[in-house]
Structures are given as C-alpha cells and as structure tokens.
Amino acid sequence: MNKTMKHTRNTKTLLFMSFLLIAVLVISSCDTEETQTVATFKELVMADEFDTDGAPNSAIWNYDIGDGTANGLPAGWGNGELQYYTDRSDNVTVQNGLLIITAKQESFGNSNYTSARLLTKGKFEQTYGRFEARIRLPNGKGLWPAFWLLGDDSNGTEIWPQIGEIDIMEYVGDEPSTVFGTVHGPGYSGGESISKSYKLDNDRFDNGFHIFGVEWGPDYINWYVDDVLYNQLTPEDVPGEWVFNRGPFYIILNVAVGGALPGSPNEETVFPQTMLVDYVRVYKQ
Template identity: 50%
Template sequence: MKNNILSFLVLSLTAVVLWSCETDKSQQLEKKNWQMVWSDEFNGNSGEAPNAANWTYDIGASGWGNQELQYYTSRPENIQQDGNGNLVITARKESYNGAPFTSARLKSQGLQEFKYGRVEARLKTPYGPGIWPAFWMLGSNINTVSWPQCGEIDIMELKGQLPSIISGTLHGPGYSAGNAITKSYGLQNGRFDNDFHLFAVEWNESSIDFFVDDYMYQRIDRSKVTGEWVFDQSFFLIFNIAVGGNYVGFPTNQTPFPQKMTIDYVRVYKQQ
C-alpha cells in the first residue's frame, strides 16, 4: 500500500493466478519445521480494544499518500474485539472531523517487530467499490529513512470491487509504487469476503514467498530484484481498511456500508 503510492499496474498487466490450491500443487513448498514465537488470538471480551502491549494506531485523515477518504480512529465503532475470538475493523460512512468516512489502521510499530520467519493471519475481507483492505508490513526504520527505503511487504491487499482477487507485493528503492514487484491470486470459486482465508509470507535472507491457504503463488528472489534489497531488518505489522484512493478508486452508490474486516488471528513463526 500506501505512502506516496501511484496506482499499481492494471490487473491485466499483473500475473493473476486463477486456480486454487486444490487444483494445482506445483508451487507448494516442502514442509518446514516452524515454531510459533508470537501471536495475537484476539480472545478479548466483546467491545474491548486490541491488546495495547501488541498494537497502536495511526490516527487522522491525511489522505495517506493515496488520496484516501477515511479518517482513521481508535474508537470501538471502528475497531474492537467481538467476544468470539476475532478482531473487527469497521469502515463506516459518516462525517467525522471533516472526513466522509471512518475506519481504523492498527500497527505493531515499536511493540512487536520481526525479522525473517513465517507471518500469517486468518481473516475475512470486506468488499465493494472503493474498499481497500490490507494486511502488510513496513520496515522498522521508516522514521529514519522514510518510504520506500524502509521497505514494504504487502502480504494481502484487495480491491473491493474484485472480491475474488488479492495481491502480494514488495516495495523498495527502485521498485515502488507503479514499479512494485507484485502478483495477484484469484479464487476459482468463491470470494474472499464470504469465508476466512489464511494469508502468509515466508521470509528469509534470500527470498520472500507469498501464500494463500498454504498455496505458494509467488516467490521473490533477492538475486533477481533490480534495486536495493531492504528486507534484512525488522518489520512491524499493519491491518487496515482504506476507503478510496489511487489503487482502488472511490466508493459508489453501490458500495454498502459499514464494511468489516474480521481477523481471527495473527501469528509469527521461526524455523527450528
């Protein structure tokens, strides 16, 4: 996603994998001996905020470098645990501090940051024109070197008007915004807003692999990247729903509100 990003290349120029893991196993990786080192299962009571030891928030309506329309808040109207083991981020159509929509952007910056391993979240996306959910990571040095030098790993982002297709992307110096390294994955049957799906990356010093439901649809090798590789440092996690923006376009009269991203869990593993 995000800071100072121009529109991605249109999907017709992006390789879209149009088969599910049930129909093609050719890109499955060998089983690895993972050990979970951190997780948030979101098992709080209904209406509770996420654990402050793990999460903080971005607040405001700056457009976020993409002409986005929402005001990010930390209100329970926009983010809360549901009492059933989920965290729910809600985008609403409402006037708030001069913005026409509200939502939430949750981040682990300064609290939980990770270098290498498997990072995964099980979640169900929102949908609709102009709705832009994402599960992603930024380099922990962003306040020192800025974007895209800090690096960005988009584990999952979705255009709400295309609810069967997600994208996984890397941004870095020399390959950011419209020149980002990206690939999309489409469900052959179904939509990402109808059921929970597992989105993950497996990341080491030489490559980053992207998964949907444990199907690897993209591998990005360090040796093949034209530009500086900046993924050898710690990164923090982000979940958000943007409304509008360069990447996804803007809501229409057919966009239903409120829209929810429901997150079952997020987990981080290291290899034993």
C-alpha cells in the same frame, strides 16, 4: 472452522501437515522456471487470538490516527485515501473471538469515512519468519483492506521506500475473488512495485475466512493463500536494492477507503463494511 475448534486442534500437528502439503504444491502452484525455497518455521513467537472482548491488546497493537498529515504525509496517507483512522470501538473492537475493523460512511475529522489501522511498531518487530493471519474480507468498490509489514524507520532517520514494505495481502473490494502480494523498495515502489495476484476458482474472499501468509528468509519471500504457495521473490527479481535483509519489520492491519488504487466508493458500495480477523501468528525457525 469455529473458535472452539481452533482452540482444540493440535496446532503442531496441523502445522507439520501444512508444510508437507506445501512441499507437494511447490511445483504445481508456481511458475516452473522458478527455483522455490520453502522453509519450515515452527517456533511460535507471537500470537493474538483475539479472545478478550473490548479494545485490541495494547501490549501488541498501536493505532495510526487521522488522515495521514500527523505522520508527515499529505492528507489521504500519500495515496489520496478518503478515510480518517480512529481508535474508537465503532471502528475497531474485539468481539466473540474476532478483531473487527469497520469502515463507516460518516463525517468525522474533515473526512466522509472512518476506519482503523493497527500496527505493532515498537511492540513486536521481527526479521524473517512466517507471518500469517486468518481473515474474512469485506466487499465493495472503493475498499482496500491489507495485511502487511513495514520496515522500522529508525526513529525517522530512514524513509519509505528505503525501509522496505512487504504486503502479505492486499485486496480491492470490487474484485472479490482476487488478492495480491507485493514488495516496495528503492526503485520499485508505488506504481512500479513488484506484485503478483492469486485468484480463487468459483469463490470469493468475502464469503469466508482464508489464511494469508508469507515466509520470509534471507534473500527470499514466499506468498501463500491457505498454504498454497503462489509466488516467490528474490534479489534477482527486483530492479533495485533488496532491502529485506536490513532489520526487523512490524505488522499493519487496516481497511482503507478510496485512493489511487481502489478508486472511490460508488452508489453500489454498502456501508458499514467489516474486515474480520480470527488470529495473527508469527513463527521463527
């Protein structure tokens, strides 16, 4: 779908049809022993269509800058990552209707890689709703793009994982057909997080755009790829406190390089690599 088509389609009609399709897919796409909750979030409350070339919309997006130490974390953002996040146009820009986040191999700020991490903290935060983005992913060993939600830390008075984290889409670049959705909270964070993957049949996520989303309501979170419901979690599914009814979460988009999860790039990893974002949209009921 090109950008012109996106602007001419009837969004309300398409959304209605999508939710009809979800109702059909609930049984076939999820484990039969799960009781699925499917909400209808119809009211669009935030959208960035990335229609204006240049820097991302400053009314919506902030940036994390550096190697993590400025955020009170060890170098590597607490995960041993190798990139230095910047707000330079080399690493993040809007062109031709797309947000482009570029990971580069270069010496910068005591790191050998640069990339970007955008967040809506303090500008757009919401409790519950449908959060979705249409994204084309990069590929290559050592790349770790993500689209995720993080609970507000109340100006530093609360810490992760107590604030909660909902990973709408994570992906490691050397497994180009698979994405996964995850939650982190007290008692189930880091390597003990609760996660489930979704795999494409005979295709790859770097070949084209796909819609990644969650529908989040009181006491449940549903994960979708292209409106296929592939997982649901409820308080009974986590071995600790359910912290996802506590208050608003904000959005993060980033491409990490290296770290404990994806491992480091190897000689076959080609740079630069880009994550292309067609839109980000948030709905409420």
